[in-house]
Amino acid sequence: MDGFAVVDTETTGIDPTHRHRIAEVAVVHLDAAGAVTGEWSTLLNPERDLGPQAIHRITAAEARRAPRFADIAGDLVEQVRGRVVVAHNWPFDAMHLRAEFARIGVESPFDDLAGFCTMRAASIVMPNSRRSLVACCTTAGLPAMRWHTARDDAMAAGALFGHMLAQAPEVVRPTDEQLQAAAWGWPALARDLAPTAQRLPADHVEPHFLARLVPWLPRDEEPLVDAYFAVLDDALLDRRISASDADALVGVATRLGLRREEVLAIHHTYLRALAQAAVSVGERELADIGLVATLLGLDGAAVADVLTPGDRVRVDPAPTVGGLVLRPGDKVVFTGMMTADRDDLTARAVAAGLRVMTAVSRQTRLVAAADPDTMSVKAKDARVLGVPVVTEDAFVRALAALAG
Known part of the structure; x- marks a missing residue:
């Protein structure tokens, strides 16, 4: 065994069987004593909407230019090969990693027993702590991180693992299943197909x-x-x-x-x-x-x-250039996790005379999106058909004007 690989993923949602994907993945290497020896991370293009952006704070503008999972699968394999994998709530990360590898036709060893789960171990080492990574790190006296970023969450889980290694080494001793997963015979996958993509700094300004x-x-x-x-x-x-x-x-x-x-x-x-x-x-x-x-x-x-x-002077009619005007009978489509309740937004749109559709066609007036750069299927269809994709706020303002 070459040490440990602490893994964290940020995803578009909970269940990969519902088409949810990994949007960011990170791996932090630890030696046998729990010291950090390396790190690797990248944003991913999930080829769909990003889901709970208020939590992971990944924008579609960042993700759309990131590599796909298939592009970095070989690099990820090299990050975990020969190492016992570790994660906070490992079954969740295992489920998504297993699904991503399956999508590209690669069998992986990532079942629920294949990795060490710091959340599960914390119930033994720190029985008075709550189960979240933030709570466990606080109980262990570890510093706060930039939570819900894959890189920092992996670093935090690594620090938590190191704390457990020092406090209760018998709890973190690798199992036979974990060692077998570390020795998994991965197929030869191409590497360096695409560069990694990192989050933009909070103060980043995109050039005009x-x-x-x-x-x-x-x-x-x-x-x-x-x-x-x-x-x-x-x-x-x-x-x-x-x-x-x-x-x-x-x-x-x-x-x-x-x-x-x-x-x-x-x-x-x-x-x-x-x-x-x-x-x-x-x-x-x-x-x-x-x-x-x-x-x-x-x-x-x-x-x-x-x-x-x-x-x-006042002129007629309403703006026809560069202004969003809705009219009764217009077909609209929603995509992404809106700030407003989707059912409420739909009811308001219908009450104003709009037709809320579930798919995009050439007759669609617009697609209202939580993030206008979304890569959802609806947004992709809209761009192919020349249908505008607008922000939720812009749609709500236009809806209010229509409703009077």
């Missing part, structure tokens, strides 16, 4: 998508920008530009051969159209147009440029 537009050679003809305007319409429906929106805009601009300076000029034109289409330009609308200007990478002077005296 315009910064990703590379300069292009001049052309002899004016660009056809209707396609770009159409994508921009959808992107600004909820007054934000998500990572998915930014990718779409960059893709359209690139296909059109637009240079960065030309896109900025198009944004000025778009902002003027938005101002001219507004119901009125009072304090609220000025702030809204200023927000759109910021999203488009324009400075404050751009707002003053588009707001001529003629723009300040």
